[in-house]
Amino acid sequence: MEPTDHCATTPNAVSHLLEFLRRYTRERLDSRRMDERRAYPTSFIPDLAAEGLFGLQIPKSHLGMGLSNTDALRVMTQLGAIDANLLILTAVHNTLGVPPIQGFAQPAVRDAVLPELAQGRRLVTSAISEPGMGSHVRAISTRAVKQPDGSYVINGGKQWISLGADAAYVNVFARLIDERGQDAGITGFVVDTSTPGYIGGPEVLTLGLKVVPQNSLTFDNLRVPAESLLGAEGQGLLAAKTAFTKGRVNLAAGAQGAMMRSLELALRFTQRREVATGNLAENGRIHQILADSVAATQAVGALVRHIGARLDAGEKVADPLYFVAKILGCELGFEVVDRCVQLLGARGYVDTNVVAQHFRDYRLFRIFEGSTEAITVYLGTTFLAAPGRFMELVGQFDAAPQVHDLAERVDKLTTLATAGAQQRHVLANVVGELACWSILAALTSEIANRSEMHPHTAAWCERQLRERLRSAESGMPFVDLPTVDEVANHITGYQSLIGDIDQRRPGEQNELDPLLRR
Structure with a gap:
């Protein structure tokens, strides 16, 4: 028979973590309120950080928990049972954010950044998707131009980036243009989001997963140093x-x-x-x-x-x-x-x-x-x-x-x-x-x-x-289908039956009044 409670078969560290999540859910978590407010409560991230949830597979030498893949996946299953927002917050940080740094960052950067990430003092994510290409990595249009001093200047934009405006570090993937103006392939950079030129865009109002922010990002002459490389130039796809x-x-x-x-x-x-x-x-x-x-x-x-x-x-x-x-x-x-x-x-x-x-x-x-x-x-x-x-x-x-x-x-x-x-x-x-x-x-x-x-x-x-x-x-x-144009023309004809019903009411004003700006 399979065990019904993984706590009985996992190491003490994982048993403790699973029990913490269950107790925290019963006593502290209010998924409904988070969903309505589109925000985590003030103590939420510090509470999770204190238990090691932001360093699941970061080595203990860098202050992480150093969990096996099996145990980390078991934690993800527990999180998924509790709240998808809780799952995605931890999964984005631990899965999309940490591994590129852990496996590809320069040693000095890795040693400086991983302890911060493991302890939840900083969050990290990756920025790959773009408005025109979704997750099709090879179609990336964001450009990183190598400078004579070895640094890189990044220009472009990303979309649908989980934690994009909240993370302290973002793994940015861009198309590198070398010193000769030639395309040198997709290249990755770990970027400190406090760097001038890193602009977090507005949060998308999604159907679900309302608590985890999904942002657009803009890079406006964002200059990053040579040591920010994730792996070698042109090897960002790895x-x-x-x-x-x-x-x-x-x-x-x-x-x-x-x-x-x-x-x-x-x-x-x-x-x-x-x-x-x-x-x-x-x-x-x-x-x-x-x-x-x-x-x-x-x-x-x-x-x-x-x-x-x-x-x-x-x-x-x-x-x-x-x-x-x-x-x-x-x-x-x-x-x-x-x-x-x-x-x-x-x-x-x-x-x-x-x-x-x-x-x-x-x-x-x-x-x-x-x-x-x-x-x-x-x-x-x-x-x-x-x-x-x-x-x-x-x-x-x-x-x-x-x-x-x-x-x-x-x-x-x-x-x-x-x-x-x-x-x-x-x-x-x-x-x-x-x-x-x-x-x-x-x-x-x-x-x-x-x-x-x-x-x-x-x-x-x-x-x-x-x-x-x-x-x-x-x-x-493999049945025969109408042509693409025939399908499109038929759908376009729906307007004659339902009319023009695009809603044009003015939205909420979120920006500072022009007369009050600097």
């Missing part, structure tokens, strides 16, 4: 990849926590609710929804633990596994939360009943660090470009024969001919999605005997793969 890669599995770990908490509340309600057919939890359809939601939760957890264990063993984790964690972890996470809203009925739509806020907050995870559609197509494209790689990956698992047979049928789809780029995109999406389910089915098949629920989880994952594969083999995803 540091950026470090941030993104760890971020993907952390999102899955947090989503698993939200799934657990939502199901806990849904079970309480269904067990206490009587309807015309009797007890709601005993209703066959409700029982089926709960059982399948548990399977989805257990499958995501198995993948998170598998990645953590391999990292702790010093093994290389193939990039596709991180994509599977991001795609299925976040998709299944939101799907289970949505089901729990439905199971709670009217109570699920009440914002104070926790699950509704989870619904708003975790919706972002399907977009965060790359939308599901974009990265699924990317993943499928990598398999289309490298025949045999997919089966090599699935072959690492000791799965049941029928799962390997299904995977081989998926592999055959990579050889399909397509007519044009759009069909190729559709095929890549199909292959990417099926690859995710193949890996999850293989993993859960390998561990199908670990508990009473594991056989159901393995069977559920295999069924998801089988049903999606059947649809793909029947040609359903």
